[in-house]
Amino acid sequence: MTVLVLDNPTLLASVSLAAGMPLQVATTDQTPKRPHRLRFHFGFNQHRLNxxxxxxxxxxxxxxxxxxxASVHIHGHSDVxxxxxxxxxxxxxxxxxxxKLMIRQGARDSQISMTGWGSDKPLARPEDHAANRRLELEYTIVDMARAL
Structure with a gap:
Protein backbone atom coordinates (compact mmCIF):
# COMPACT_ATOMS: atom_id res chain seq x y z
CA MET A 1 0.00 0.00 0.00
CA THR A 2 1.29 3.42 -0.90
CA VAL A 3 0.55 6.30 1.44
CA LEU A 4 0.71 9.86 0.21
CA VAL A 5 1.75 12.31 2.90
CA LEU A 6 1.27 15.96 2.11
CA ASP A 7 3.47 18.00 4.40
CA ASN A 8 3.22 21.25 2.52
CA PRO A 9 0.28 23.51 3.48
CA THR A 10 0.04 24.94 -0.04
CA LEU A 11 -0.10 21.46 -1.61
CA LEU A 12 -2.61 20.37 1.00
CA ALA A 13 -4.86 23.32 0.19
CA SER A 14 -4.68 22.78 -3.58
CA VAL A 15 -5.45 19.05 -3.28
CA SER A 16 -8.40 19.85 -1.00
CA LEU A 17 -9.78 22.33 -3.50
CA ALA A 18 -9.19 19.96 -6.45
CA ALA A 19 -11.09 17.22 -4.59
CA GLY A 20 -14.01 19.58 -4.07
CA MET A 21 -13.49 19.76 -0.34
CA PRO A 22 -14.13 23.10 1.29
CA LEU A 23 -11.01 24.53 2.78
CA GLN A 24 -11.87 25.17 6.40
CA VAL A 25 -8.75 25.63 8.40
CA ALA A 26 -9.60 26.98 11.81
CA THR A 27 -6.36 28.32 13.11
CA THR A 28 -5.78 30.82 15.82
CA ASP A 29 -2.68 32.15 17.45
CA GLN A 30 -3.08 29.39 20.02
CA THR A 31 -3.41 26.53 17.53
CA PRO A 32 -0.14 24.57 17.68
CA LYS A 33 1.86 24.09 14.51
CA ARG A 34 3.14 20.65 13.68
CA PRO A 35 6.91 20.42 13.99
CA HIS A 36 8.62 19.77 10.68
CA ARG A 37 11.17 17.35 12.10
CA LEU A 38 9.97 13.79 11.53
CA ARG A 39 13.15 11.79 12.16
CA PHE A 40 14.87 11.14 15.47
CA HIS A 41 18.12 9.25 16.09
CA PHE A 42 19.26 7.05 18.96
CA GLY A 43 22.55 6.12 20.54
CA PHE A 44 23.84 2.57 20.32
CA ASN A 45 21.48 0.09 22.02
CA GLN A 46 19.28 2.96 23.29
CA HIS A 47 15.51 3.33 23.18
CA ARG A 48 15.11 6.65 25.00
CA LEU A 49 15.41 9.97 23.23
CA ASN A 50 17.28 12.95 24.61
CA ALA A 70 -4.84 13.26 11.71
CA SER A 71 -2.91 10.15 12.60
CA VAL A 72 0.72 9.18 12.73
CA HIS A 73 2.53 5.94 12.02
CA ILE A 74 5.72 5.56 14.03
CA HIS A 75 8.46 3.54 12.32
CA GLY A 76 11.21 2.21 14.59
CA HIS A 77 14.54 1.15 13.06
CA SER A 78 17.85 -0.26 14.26
CA ASP A 79 21.33 -0.77 12.92
CA VAL A 80 22.74 -4.17 11.89
CA LYS A 100 3.62 6.25 25.02
CA LEU A 101 5.18 9.69 25.39
CA MET A 102 2.81 11.14 22.79
CA ILE A 103 -0.25 9.52 24.39
CA ARG A 104 0.75 10.85 27.82
CA GLN A 105 0.87 14.30 26.23
CA GLY A 106 -2.69 14.11 24.90
CA ALA A 107 -2.57 12.34 21.54
CA ARG A 108 -5.30 9.72 21.21
CA ASP A 109 -4.34 6.07 21.14
CA SER A 110 -6.40 5.67 17.96
CA GLN A 111 -4.25 8.29 16.20
CA ILE A 112 -1.02 6.32 16.62
CA SER A 113 0.17 3.10 14.99
CA MET A 114 3.63 1.57 15.13
CA THR A 115 5.95 -0.73 13.24
CA GLY A 116 9.35 -2.04 14.27
CA TRP A 117 11.45 -2.71 11.20
CA GLY A 118 14.64 -3.87 12.89
CA SER A 119 17.51 -3.38 10.46
CA ASP A 120 15.41 -4.28 7.37
CA LYS A 121 15.00 -0.72 6.03
CA PRO A 122 18.25 1.18 6.40
CA LEU A 123 18.22 4.91 5.75
CA ALA A 124 21.86 4.89 4.72
CA ARG A 125 24.38 2.19 3.95
CA PRO A 126 24.20 -0.59 6.55
CA GLU A 127 27.69 0.43 7.66
CA ASP A 128 26.40 3.87 8.64
CA HIS A 129 25.08 2.59 11.95
CA ALA A 130 24.25 5.93 13.58
CA ALA A 131 22.00 7.04 10.70
CA ASN A 132 20.08 3.77 10.77
CA ARG A 133 19.26 3.86 14.52
CA ARG A 134 16.19 6.02 14.14
CA LEU A 135 12.52 6.69 14.57
CA GLU A 136 10.41 8.17 11.77
CA LEU A 137 6.97 9.74 11.95
CA GLU A 138 4.65 9.38 8.95
CA TYR A 139 1.48 11.46 9.07
CA THR A 140 -1.82 10.81 7.35
CA ILE A 141 -4.87 13.03 7.45
CA VAL A 142 -8.15 11.13 7.28
CA ASP A 143 -9.97 13.72 5.16
CA MET A 144 -7.12 13.79 2.63
CA ALA A 145 -7.01 9.99 2.40
CA ARG A 146 -10.75 9.98 1.57
CA ALA A 147 -10.28 12.67 -1.07
CA LEU A 148 -7.62 10.71 -2.92
Missing part, protein backbone atom coordinates in the same frame (compact mmCIF):
# COMPACT_ATOMS: atom_id res chain seq x y z
CA UNK A 51 15.36 15.86 26.20
CA UNK A 52 15.34 17.95 23.02
CA UNK A 53 13.86 15.11 20.97
CA UNK A 54 11.30 14.37 23.69
CA UNK A 55 10.24 18.03 23.63
CA UNK A 56 9.69 17.79 19.86
CA UNK A 57 7.60 14.63 20.29
CA UNK A 58 5.51 16.49 22.88
CA UNK A 59 4.88 19.17 20.24
CA UNK A 60 3.81 16.48 17.76
CA UNK A 61 1.43 15.11 20.42
CA UNK A 62 -0.05 18.55 21.04
CA UNK A 63 -0.61 18.98 17.31
CA UNK A 64 -2.36 15.59 17.14
CA UNK A 65 -4.51 16.53 20.12
CA UNK A 66 -5.73 19.62 18.24
CA UNK A 67 -6.16 17.72 14.94
CA UNK A 68 -8.34 14.68 15.63
CA UNK A 69 -8.59 13.83 11.90
CA UNK A 81 24.66 -4.88 15.11
CA UNK A 82 23.33 -7.88 16.99
CA UNK A 83 20.95 -10.66 16.02
CA UNK A 84 17.85 -9.95 13.97
CA UNK A 85 15.37 -10.81 16.74
CA UNK A 86 16.98 -8.34 19.13
CA UNK A 87 17.07 -5.59 16.49
CA UNK A 88 13.39 -6.21 15.82
CA UNK A 89 12.64 -5.96 19.54
CA UNK A 90 14.72 -2.78 19.93
CA UNK A 91 13.04 -1.07 16.98
CA UNK A 92 9.58 -1.90 18.39
CA UNK A 93 10.69 -0.64 21.79
CA UNK A 94 11.81 2.65 20.23
CA UNK A 95 8.46 3.10 18.49
CA UNK A 96 6.53 2.11 21.62
CA UNK A 97 8.46 4.53 23.82
CA UNK A 98 7.66 7.41 21.46
CA UNK A 99 3.98 6.40 21.23
Missing amino acids: EEDQALLRQHALWLKHNPG FGVGEYNQFLSRLRASTAA
